[in-house]
Amino acid sequence: MQFAEDEMWGAVVDCDDNYDGRFLYAVKTVGVYCRPSCKSRTPLRKNVCYFETQENAQNAGFRPCKRCRPDLTDYVPVLEIARQTKELIDGYYCQREQLIREMKQLGVTTNHLAVIFKQQYGVPPIQYINRLRAEQVKKMLTETDMSIIDIAGDIGFDSLPAFYSFFKRQTGTTPKKYRGGAIGGGK
Template sequence: VLNNDENYDGIFFNAVKSTGIFSRPSCKSKLPLRDNVSFYENGQAARKAGYRPCKRCRPDLLEYHPVKDIAKQSRKIIKQYFHTRDKLELEIKKLGVSDHRIAEIFKEEYGITLLEYTNSLRLDQVKKKLQNMDDDIVTIAYEVGFESLSAFYRFFRKYTG
């Protein structure tokens, strides 16, 4: 508990009397006073003793990987809103993690940057729209999230040659 050692996750749970919360040994929450801590073999025993699960480490879930969840959620948000910057920023902020940390997590999980992922989505969308040619170039550029035609042309030349 002192070292937040993941090796003990699933072996026991610790509960804090002053907060009424039980958590995994690896939880990064504030270190409680030793007199306020009790240990339980499983989450059910901690619940039975009147404790509720920690919202940070989620000991009530068998498998919880917050970093993977943030990466997955951010990827989903980017895929849905890559073409509207304001909405994208708003939805990303709802994750409750700094932009810098999201960028780090995304790169760790997927091996590409947020910009690379966003650009690949834009390029795929542009190619689809150009094949249909239902819209003119200006409309396509704005629909995929470019704020100017010159930015669109630079992007398109860079990625398609």
């Protein structure tokens, strides 16, 4: 075995998908084997055994779990997860808490999600979110006469200094200058 029992048990308890494809666990009392990420109820530790391959698990008399389908190797629909993530971000990029909650529902760890997302869209989710937010702020600055504090609040910043440093990082200028420049420049 590649991993110590403690580590594998930890992965089972946490439903850690980073271990998917690296080992399988089986539950003796029910006769099925699962991916580490399986969301079924955590079995009793004493009833669990571990396998490196499906073949080993099947030879030992276990069936694949109907829920996590360890027998379908490409079951984790990576593209689908990336697409759903993007959809969530597009919908909730100004509502951080809501976004985090929704992303948790996808059942993938944040790290894993970042990798999947980057593979698909070329940037990590956080960068994509920040880009959307910056674009939205620019729009509000030039197309509305909302105050900067209202814009900051609207885009999900509780603190004005945090908003300023965010904007500066994204655009290289301050909200005021950006707004003034856009008006003065006769855009």
